[in-house]
Amino acid sequence: MEVVSSRESIDLHAKRRDYGQAGVLEYVVVVLRQRVARWFVLQDGTYQEVGADACGLFKSTVFLGLWLDAPALLRRDVQQVMGTLQHGIETPEHTVFVQQLQARRSAS
Numbered sequence: 001m002e003v004v005s006s007r008e009s010i011d012l013h014a015k016r017r018d019y020g021q022a023g024v025l026e027y028v029v030v031v032l033r034q035r036v037a038r039w040f041v042l043q044d045g046t047y048q049e050v051g052a053d054a055c056g057l058f059k060s061t062v063f064l065g066l067w068l069d070a071p072a073l074l075r076r077d078v079q080q081v082m083g084t085l086q087h088g089i090e091t092p093e094h095t096v097f098v099q100q101l102q103a104r105r106s107a108s
Contacts, residue, residue, distance in 0.1 A: 001027065001028040001029075001030065002015070002027065002028070002029045002030070003029075003030045003032065004029060004030070004031055004032065005031075005032050005033055016040070016047055019042075019047070020042060020045065020046075020047060023042075024042065025041065025042050025062045026039065026040065026041050026042070026060055026061070026062050026063075027039075027040050027047075028040070028058070028068065030073065030074070035074050036070075036074070037052075037058065037068070037070035037073060037074065039051075039052070039058045039068075041061060041062075052070055055069075056069060056070050056071040056072075057069055057070070057084060058070060059088070063097065064091070064093040064094050064096070064097035065088040065089045065090075065091050065093055065094025065095075065097060066085070066088055066089075067084050067085060067087065067088030068081070068084070068085075069081050069083075069084035072084065
């Protein structure tokens with residue numbers, strides 16, 4: 001996650017190339033001046049911006065259960081941000097994700 005002051009920031013351009021070359025599958029940029037969060041997902045070698053759901057939540061497709069309440073983050077409502085994160089990690093998808101990570105660790 002990057003926190004930047006303007007949308008013309010290096011985080012939305014040069015770093016995007018660096019992240020892609022490094023194989024970063026998802027990243028988030030919080031643009032303070034515009035009070036917006038932008039979530040990018042690497043698809044077919046190119047970052048695509050994905051939107052939040054109707055409630056303003058971003059849900060990771062890589063780290064299942066990682067949910068970000070962008071409006072709460074921008075309001076600096078830590079309690080709401082943490083509550084949303086907790087709901088995400090309580091999902092069955094997150095449980096399966098953790099089990100898969102544990103299985104990979106055991107196999108190596």
